[in-house]
Amino acid sequence: MENGHAKYRVAVIGSGNWGSVASRLIASNTAKLPSFYDEVRMWVFEEILPTGRKLSESINEQNENCKYLPGIKLGTNVIADPDLESAVKDANMLVFVTPHQFVEGICKKLVGKLTPGAEAISLIKGMEVKMEGPCMISKLIADTLGINCCVLMGANIANEIAVEEFSEATIGYRKDKEVANRWAKLFTTPYFLVSVAEDIEGVELCGTLKNIVAIAAGLVDGLDMGNNTKAAIMRIGLREMRAFSKLLFPSVRDNTFFESCGVADLITTCRTYLHHCQLTIQQMDTEK
Ligand SMILES: NC(=O)c1ccc[n+]([C@@H]2O[C@H](COP(=O)([O-])OP(=O)(O)OC[C@H]3O[C@@H](n4cnc5c(N)ncnc54)[C@H](O)[C@@H]3O)[C@@H](O)[C@H]2O)c1
Incomplete structure (x- = not known):
């Protein structure tokens, strides 16, 4: 606890192009902000590289995702973890950033494994279309895991943010502005300006x-x-x-x-x- 407030531990679920850039952005802030633990765990869907090496090991050794974000250092406080359960252990801020088709399966694996009171945010663009009708990804995450889930969307081409070209983003939230502001604090940098809007469905x-x-x-x-x-x-x-x-x-x-x-x-x-x-x-x- 810090000044009577919880200290926040962040896990990023996904390590593709946007997942790697989001981890880099977040890690640059957690390293500076006292209300967050420095370390950012990034869950990696394990892949074997053409060299025969595991992607997660290569990320940890090079501090770089040579497959999805070559040439960019992630920050030494980004730790790649191929084990989903271990990646989210003790995390109370979960960032979902995988392609949309994998989210449901990932959430099912996480049921009962999360820290009580954990909050989520989805950076995933797309929706699930079920027999009953369309289902927003944030709702899928929230309903499957029984947690609150915000969204972050915007003109965010990952490769441009990776080289720190100026971008903006919008966080959509339902009711809790304090939580939305905490997410904004986690993502905002001088080259990434984040605003909040109480319109989660509209933003997503x-x-x-x-x-x-x-x-x-x-x-x-x-x-x-x-x-x-x-x-x-x-x-x-x-x-x-x-x-x-x-x-x-x-x-x-x-x-x-x-x-x-x-x-x-x-x-x-x-x-x-x-x-x-x-x-x-x-x-x-x-x-x-
Ligand atoms: N790339 C961008 O510029 C950008 C910007 C904004 C939003 N987004 C959104 O972010 C989300 C992630 O996109 P991205 O560009 O980071 O992805 P990507 O295409 O770069 O990477 C795909 C990821 O999916 C993983 N994967 C492959 N098979 C899997 C499986 N069976 N289960 C789980 N994971 C698996 C891969 O390992 C890789 O990490 C998408 O919803 C996308 O719309 C992307």
Whole structure:
């Protein structure tokens, strides 16, 4: 305990591109902030590298994720752990950052293994679509584990944050602003500015639905249409994202769409699709 307040221990569940960058961001803060333990445990889905070495061992020896974030040091207080149960041991702040299709299985393995009172945040973009209808990832985590779960979304291309280019993000929360502010403190750096919004569904849906608009933006590029057409697709797309979100959750707020999770993520994703398309076309040209 510190000044009568609990000291927080952070575990990151996921170690892909965004998981590694998120761990690096968080670790730079836990090393400085007295209310957090320095060490950040990062659960690694174990993989064998082409050299025959285990990914988790390589991360701990090199302080670098050579597969998902090569060339970037994570911070010596980031410890890779391939054992899920040991990675979350004693952690009271859990950051979920795996591809969405693996979350349910991971949560099932964690039932009964968490520290009482643990809080979660999801950085995962996407949703589960079940027979009963769509299910937000934060709800899946919260319901499976019986814990509170916030979300962090925004114009957050991991490789740009890794080299400390300025970005913003939005934390969506349901009721507890104090918890949301604690998450914001954990993530905020001079190059990563985090705001909070009491609209968890709105923030999370922005991170999911923008991908659909970005596919349309990619088609605009593929059809060699111009900037005006793309801007129209983005504007109409944003309006449809808002309409669809409100249809699912009438509580969703208009202002959320003007935060980083809304218009900013839409812009960056629509631009990134263009970049991916160009790379693919270049690759196809060289293979001809
Ligand atoms: N990369 C980005 O720029 C970025 C930015 C914002 C949000 N996100 C979101 O973050 C989440 C994670 O994306 P990422 O880019 O870090 O992933 P990634 O594609 O870089 O890595 C995939 C990860 O999944 C792991 N994996 C593979 N099979 C698995 C299994 N069976 N069970 C569990 N894990 C398995 C891999 O080991 C690896 O750690 C996604 O929801 C994505 O939408 C990514």
